Amino acid sequence: MAAARFFLMAGALNAALAVMxxxxxxxxxRGRLPADMLAIYQTGCQYHVYHALGLLLVGLLALHAPTNSALRWSGWLMLAGVLLFSGSLYLLAITGQRWLGA
Known part of the structure; x- marks a missing residue:
């Protein structure tokens, strides 16, 4: 039950953060970044929302299967995805450091 609440909270917080x-x-x-960097930033936001929804889904499923280790792994991988994927896109867009992109 604790994992379910954690992933529900993480999903809600990440959804709010993605919107902000x-x-x-x-x-x-807008106007401060070139159009290509702004598009990269928006892609980071888009995938941030997808990860947040995934975290919410993991939390809801974990309410019904609290001992399922695959759900816990999925939740942790979703959190890692927010940091690694969306975070690198945010940094790439703001700093222009191309090594952050794939």
């Missing part, structure tokens, strides 16, 4: 970062990108970074 998306709004920041749309309003605060």
């Amino acid at each position: 970062l998306g709004a920041f990108g749309a309003h605060g970074l």
Whole structure:
């Protein structure tokens, strides 16, 4: 039950963060970043939302199967995906450091 609550909370917080970062990108970074970097930033936001929804789904499923280790692994991998994938895209867009991209 604790894992379910953790992933539900992580999903909700990441969804809120994705919306805030998306709004920041749309309003605060427009005109400050080149169009290609802004598109990369928006891709990071888009996948951040997908990961947040995945975390919420993992949390909901974990409520019904609290001992399922595959669900816990899925949740941790979703969190890692937010940091590694979306985080690298955010940094790439803001800093322009191409080594952060694939």
